[in-house]
Amino acid sequence: MTGAAHPRRTGVPIVEGAHPGRLPFDGLRVLDLGVIVVGAELGRLFADYGADVIKIESSAFPDGSRQSAGTATAITEGASWGMRNRRSLGLNLRTDEGREIFSELVRRSDVILTNFKPGTLASLGFDTETLSALNPGIILSESSAFGNHGSWSRRLGYGPLVRASAGLSALWSYPGDADGFSDAITIFPDHVVARLNAAAVVALLLRRDRTGRGGRVSTAQVDAIFGAMADWLLAEELQPGAGIRGEGNDRGSDGFRGVFPAAGDDEWLVVDAVGDARFAATARTIGRPDLLDDPRLRAAEQRVVHRKELRRLFAEWSATRNPGEAAASLQAAGVPAAPMLRLDDIERDPHLMVRGAFGTLTQPQLPEPLPANLGEARTVTLPPPLLRPAPLQAENTRDILRTLLGVEESRITQLLESGVLEEHPSAAPVPTA
Structure with a gap:
């Protein structure tokens, strides 16, 4: 089920070469190594609009958004929202054969998405130079807490830690209450960085159409927060050691x-x-x-x-x-x-309902359908985003190996038995008598 119908302008000329009704990323293949919120959001932005997004997972290093499901066969609401429209491949990148399979996937793909700690992908044998050698047109998107350079680049971190380190948590506080923080949402940095990197990837795809050359975007999540805090960081009264405080209700520019x-x-x-x-x-x-x-x-x-x-x-x-x-x-x-x-x-907001801001996502493993946000923009030619369910972990392993890489069933079975590949129990073939 898609979102509520929304009015479209008629009589608007369509640019020659446009394909009304076609999803813009149809035919694009994305290897998604991202995790938790920023990883889920970035991959979803491409999957929603037609890209074949393959989420590469391992039970040894499970995505945090899956862990709260409790069992291998379950799925959370968060994972359903964030991982919708994808396929899932269970692959052990710490084996030689697993790296060979990943290399073949890189040769057949357009984009790689990661949000590892800097150096993690290179430690697996896939630094930027190696990826470019495998596929000169590949586009790599990276994001990390504090970026690839500087004394904090090797620090582990996720949203709350980055917000606290940037000073944003201090702004989201109640004046006069030492413990009164309102820091429980992931808009900064996760959702913002996902959209920044998505825009950069699209720019690199457009450049590749002209030049044939791939590229790389690397984002420090803390920088996205600093961008939003620019007025505070440039304030004359903000001196080293002075700290910042939440405005609360005291905006200070007028009475009402x-x-x-x-x-x-x-x-x-x-x-x-x-x-x-x-x-x-x-x-x-x-x-x-x-x-x-x-x-x-x-x-x-x-x-x-x-x-x-x-x-x-x-x-x-x-x-x-x-x-x-x-x-x-x-x-x-x-x-x-x-x-x-x-x-x-x-x-339930009438304005958002008219604009078709939300649809309904049916995840088979959950008892009730989920409300799901749709695209933020409306255009004459762009159809609504897809609302296919999220895959279970390693649900599509066999299909991806067989149809994309042409691996025979007997070889897939060997790779599963050796631990190079993983497969969700529900996807395993039913034994014949």
Whole structure:
């Protein structure tokens, strides 16, 4: 089942050579060595749009997103979302025969995705030069916590550690509460880095169309965080050793700006009323037009001085109102405002439903279908992303060896018995009498 239908513009001329309705990565083969969130997200972005993404796995070094399933035959919701539309190959790269098989796959592929600690792929015998010799057109995507160079390059790390090291966790904290961190999401760095690397890989594919030459992109996840923190890092008051603190509700550029309580249990309203016109519109909306006659509040810098009083007045109004209705009244007055939404709210949001932001993913091993996000963009020619289920670990080993590499069944059996290959129990042939 795909996502909700969304309107498409008609009468728009199609560029000559375009293929309306064709998935853009149809015919592209991707070897996916990535793990956990950034690995899953990056491979998914290509698999969703038609690439043959082969996830290479080993039970000796299982993907973290699979480990919480508990058994070899199970699959998690997280793995279902992140690994959808792929095929899975169980391959031991620490054996000579396993490396030979991988070399053959490299010769027949277009892109390799990794997020190992720097040097891991080279230690297996596949540095950049070796990969280029096997396939001059191959494109390698790498990401790691702190990059390939510098004194921290060999450090192990994943999202929370990288965020803490970059100082982002300190910004996501409650002022005055030493233990009040809100650092439980993976947007930075995982989801952001996946999209950065995907864009870079596409750029290298376009260059390869012109030159025939492959390429390499390598991302330090901490750099993606620094890019988002540029205003903080360039702040004049930020000196070595000074540290940074979370803004909380104290944005400091006008009086009616921040997060305010709304009616209900833990319901909140976000308002960004910056500037004289929006201050006036907010004052009228909350029934306090008298504030416009107060000489202390004529300019934003004056209102900042009195922001505690203004926020108290706004909170008295917002705390008695439904957050969605309060946001709608402010929006109608020309003031940026929105209610805080939870995940269930997002899935049911009428605007997102009309845009076809979500679909339904059916994973056979799970009792209920899963809501799944679809593509963020809409174009005239681009079809919705695929929503095929994620593979079980090593579910497609035999098929990949047979159809892609032409290996005979007897040889596949030998490689399985020797541990070079792995196969999910559900994919093994049923013995005949």
